[in-house]
Amino acid sequence: MKNILRKFTTFTHWLLPQSCFLCGDTSIQPVCAACIADLPYQHTACISCAQALPKTGVCSDCQKQPPPYTHTQAVFSYTYPINKLIPAAKFNQNLAILKLLGHLMAQQLTTEPHPNVLIPVPLHIKRLRERGYNQSQELAKCIAKQTGIPLDYKACQRIKHTDPQTGLSRQERQTNIVGAFQIVRLPKNWQHIVLIDDVMTTGSTVKELALVFKDAGVPKVDVWCCAR
Ligand SMILES: [Zn+2]
Ligand SMILES: [Zn+2]
Numbered sequence: 001m002k003n004i005l006r007k008f009t010t011f012t013h014w015l016l017p018q019s020c021f022l023c024g025d026t027s028i029q030p031v032c033a034a035c036i037a038d039l040p041y042q043h044t045a046c047i048s049c050a051q052a053l054p055k056t057g058v059c060s061d062c063q064k065q066p067p068p069y070t071h072t073q074a075v076f077s078y079t080y081p082i083n084k085l086i087p088a089a090k091f092n093q094n095l096a097i098l099k100l101l102g103h104l105m106a107q108q109l110t111t112e113p114h115p116n117v118l119i120p121v122p123l124h125i126k127r128l129r130e131r132g133y134n135q136s137q138e139l140a141k142c143i144a145k146q147t148g149i150p151l152d153y154k155a156c157q158r159i160k161h162t163d164p165q166t167g168l169s170r171q172e173r174q175t176n177i178v179g180a181f182q183i184v185r186l187p188k189n190w191q192h193i194v195l196i197d198d199v200m201t202t203g204s205t206v207k208e209l210a211l212v213f214k215d216a217g218v219p220k221v222d223v224w225c226c227a228r
Helices: 002-015 033-037 060-064 082-091 095-108 125-131 135-147 170-177 204-215
Strands: 072-076 117-120 156-158 181-183 192-199 220-227
Touching: 072 095, 082 095, 082 135, 082 192, 082 220, 095 135, 095 220, 117 135, 135 192, 156 204, 170 204, 181 204, 192 204, 204 220
Parallel strands: 072 220, 117 192, 192 220
Antiparallel strands: 156 181
């Protein structure tokens, strides 16, 4: 009975109009089409680190010190209302918003040439238990489903439980994250991998993860994130 009831609720959830998370208008999706069209899509940015630039190119930071990853794509700028949607998806169990963001990422990203695999930034087991899911893994699942690129969330694990990076300086973030990741398995045919992250702030997390894979012999590591 419980099962039938759950199925029925899931069914009606899709059948009945909901209200848009942002404007409150009736919508069949968690965010209405008008609000989706108004989202802050990122236009011109650094091809290495996805920092917004007036013209597509390589930013001065990446020129001075090239990062371990080759290309980064960020679908959105981390401004309103993306800075409201991602925390809702990450901390308030709003998986419908997370799925929508993953779907929009898959639509907007340039995915050619296809990498061998998508690797979501892993969470430490302690944080995963607290949250119940890994937001980057959920985004990667949507991208994998829509593009056919395989997803591997077991290749690497987070072995260091770090304090949240929010509120830390660039230097503190970098020190905090050193030694946080460990490769579990690495197939020999991986020549080009893509790290999937939700929000890239200073880039210290993906930098450390990219370094771990490069040190293990992967020649090319790119980053696709939801927002920067
Ligand atoms: Zn709306
Ligand atoms: Zn850059």
